[in-house]
Amino acid sequence: MSQTRIKRLSPIFTGLMASLLIYAMDSTIFSTAMKNIVSDLGGKAYYAWPFTSYLLCSTIAIPISGTISDLRGHKPVFLCGIALFLAGSSLCGLSGNMPELILFRALQGTGGGVIVAGVFTIIADLFPPAERGKYTGIVSSMYDLANLIGPVTGGFLSDRFGWRWIFYLNLPIGVFAFIALFFTLPDDRQIIKQKTDLSGMIVLALILFPVLTSLSLAGTVLPWNSPWIVGMAVFAFLMLLIFILLQHRVKSPIFPSEYFTDRRINMALALSFFNQMSLIGAVVYLPYFEQNILKMSATGSGLVLAPMMVSLVLAANIVGRLISRTNQYRIWSLIGFCLIGFSMWRFSVMDKSTGYSVLILNAVLMGWGVGMNMPVGNVNAQNSVSKCRIGSVTSAVTLFRNIGTATGSAFFGTVLTARNVIGWEISGVSRVFQVGIAVALLGILSSSFLRDAKLPES
Structure with missing residues (x-):
């Protein structure tokens, strides 16, 4: 790349990374301040809903904004997303009670969904297909920077200046x-x-809302077989059937049918889903093991996660560059999921005698495996469609990642607390990691069926 082009793109690239950083840092910085928020605003019964409203609206906004941006322009939609996120942030800081905070978090989440979908779409606009892997890997590192500095920043601001400053x-x-x-x-x-496919957007929202709500409530607030959970699942399935029929009848569908028939795309969606499930399992339950089994402090468990995130950043950047050089995708995803499965097995056999060095080694292997998959889904899917559908397909990949996060949180949480599931006596965190091996095997299967995208001309 010429020096002139580097200078021209530097402020754009910096702006994209800054916008993704505030989105990625939000969940980690918010969670550390939640105790102080509840103490100030009250509403302990609604503890989970500021998280849930944000996740719901951001996930629904992802595919909708991707389709609109392909039709109306990526830049104006992305800037609207930043504006919505900032408006939501300001109003959250001014909240006087928990219902207001929940409502404003929904607004903030809507802007966040537009941001996360738009960042990788604009990367695809700026760089030719041969360079997308490299720069997708670099930008993805903002997630990991957020995981490193978010909890510390959130705790510091909340304790020193008050939770509103987060x-x-x-x-x-x-x-x-x-x-x-x-x-x-x-x-x-x-x-x-x-x-714009307005009817498709409404029906898609009617699918995602009950799915994400049931995943947030199932196994914690309500049992999986409760009438509310089953009812929401049935309703979502009926809406899915209607959505499929509608998508076949419109000229500009949100999810064209080839997204689910082309193995370059549908397997990219699947591996993104399973990769995110694996990540949430490690990020949530590795500290759980450290603090509850090894009796480590929160600071000590955080120091184990830090090397995992560093290795994740390195792997995402290295594989992104290798993809740009070789135009090969499947091999890196296969290796990544093999590392994830091996790491999950290593986690599952840990006990009270596990040493600190073994913990860090296992965490680093896990981070490396997840990081290798980070650029694969986006770039393979982007290089499989025409430029007019870059926003749509990027949003689809991001949507499946978000659903992977929600599914992983609900599913692993249920595994941790459930008993007598298909004859198993599930009572420990080691069972979570054993199930994580199965998730990794599903990732390996998805990667095996992935077709490498041929490098387009532009």
């Missing part, structure tokens, strides 16, 4: 990103006569 922190970073992208990002707005 939201106000987004404002200077977000305003910088907005201004940088407003003046430097090329305007790709196109005049397209096709109408």
Whole structure:
């Protein structure tokens, strides 16, 4: 890449990374301050709903914003996403009670969904297919930076200045990103006569809302076989059938049928789902093991997660560059899931005598495996479609990652607490990691069927 082009793209790239950072850091920084928030605002019974409302709205916004941006321009939609996120952050900081916070978190989540879908779409706009892997890997490192600095930053701001400052922190970073992208990002707005698939968007929301709500409640607030959970599942399935029928009848569908018939795309969606499930299992239950079995402090368990995140960043960057050089995807995903499965097995056999060095080694292997998969799903899917569908397919990959997070949280939580499941006596965190091996095997299967995308001309 020429020096002139590097100088031209630097402010754009910085703006994209800054916007993704505030999105990625939100969940980690928010969770550390939640205890102080509840003490101040009350509403302990609604403890989970600020998380749930954010996840619901961000996940629903991802595919909808991707489709709209393909029709109306990636830049204006992305800037609207930043503006919504900042507006939501400001209002969250001004919340006077828990219902207000839940509502404003929903607004913030809507903007966050637009941001996370738009970042990788714009990367695909800026760079030719041969370079997308490299820069997708670099930008993805913002997730891991957020995991490293988010909890510390959230705790510090909440204890020193009050919990409202965890939201106000987004404002200077977000305003910088907005201004940088407003003046430097090329305007790709196109005049397209096709109408936005409004009916498809409404039905998609009616699918995702009950699915994500039931995953948030099942196994904790309500049992999996409760009438409410079963009812939401049946309703979501009926809406899915309607959605499929609608998508066949519109000229600009949210999810074209080839997304689910083309193995370059559908397997990219599947491996992204299983990779995210694996990550949430490690991030949540490795500290659980350390604190409850090894009796480590929260700080000590965090120091084990840090090397895992560092290895994840390195793996994502290295594999992203290798993809750009070799145009091979499947091999890296296969190796990544093999490492995940091996790490899950290593986690499952740990006990009270496990040493600190063994913990770190296992965590590093896990991070490396997850990181290897990070660029694969996005880049393989993006290089499998025409430029007019970059936003849509990128949003689809991101959507499946989000659903993987929600599914992993609910499923592993149930595994941890359930008993007598198909004859098993499940009572320990080691069972979570044993089930994690099965998730990794499903990832290996998905990767085996993945078809490498041929490098397009542009």
